[in-house]
Amino acid sequence: xxxxxxxxxTILPFWVTLSNMLRKPVTVQYPEERRVLPERTRAxxxxxxxxxxxxxCVACYLCSAACPVDCISMQAAEDQNGRRYAAWFRINxxxxxxxxxxxxxxxxxxxxxxxxxEFCERQPLALVYEKEDLLIEDGGKDGDYNFYHHAGIGVxxxxxxxxxxxAPEDVRSNLP
Ligand code: SF4
Ligand code: SF4
Numbered sequence: 001x002x003x004x005x006x007x008x009x010t011i012l013p014f015w016v017t018l019s020n021m022l023r024k025p026v027t028v029q030y031p032e033e034r035r036v037l038p039e040r041t042r043a044x045x046x047x048x049x050x051x052x053x054x055x056x057c058v059a060c061y062l063c064s065a066a067c068p069v070d071c072i073s074m075q076a077a078e079d080q081n082g083r084r085y086a087a088w089f090r091i092n093x094x095x096x097x098x099x100x101x102x103x104x105x106x107x108x109x110x111x112x113x114x115x116x117x118e119f120c121e122r123q124p125l126a127l128v129y130e131k132e133d134l135l136i137e138d139g140g141k142d143g144d145y146n147f148y149h150h151a152g153i154g155v156x157x158x159x160x161x162x163x164x165x166x167a168p169e170d171v172r173s174n175l176p
Contacts, residue, residue: 041115042098045091048112048140056110059086063102063111071095072102083155086131094127108147112140
């Protein structure tokens with residue numbers, strides 16, 4: 001019995017080694033070789049634009065409220081049409097933990113995570129990105145979405161004239 005266990009104990013490790021020698025290696029020789037990461041990978045954050053080319057961010061502060069490490073800050077402003085935007089918008093990537101809660105919280109799809117992860121710096125302050133570093137010329141995921149066409153606020157088009165909207169009710173017609 002002890003002899004059999006000894007033989008088995010000797011052969012089994014060799015068998016494990018041999019079977020793994022025939023498997024395709026999973027190691028990637030980075031940086032010479034780079035994996036294409038899935039679209040849902042949570043890495044560098046960007047600010048996107050709506051299909052009309054306008055900034056999507058309405059400076060509602062929801063992303064900064066949702067951020068567990070407080071690395072998003074901004075200042076809200078309003079243009080002459082009442083459209084809100086961020087006068088400045090800042091993310092400290094030195095603190096970001098890439099949890100994606102900011103993107104989940106954003107009602108306008110402005111803030112989005114990308115799979116781009118190669119942006120390390122030697123100086124921590126170089127990881128503080130301003131709005132001009134974050135804003136891209138694209139809609140990113142769900143590029144056709146335009147918040148102002150669904151929000152029911154007459155900023156871009158008059159109320160009730162957007163594709164999914166019905167005309168506003170005349171409240172006087174509801175009076176008893
Ligand atoms: S990914 Fe998470 S930690 Fe990074 S900015 Fe967004 S909410 Fe904050
Ligand atoms: S990125 Fe989105 S959640 Fe953050 S302030 Fe702008 S609109 Fe609000």
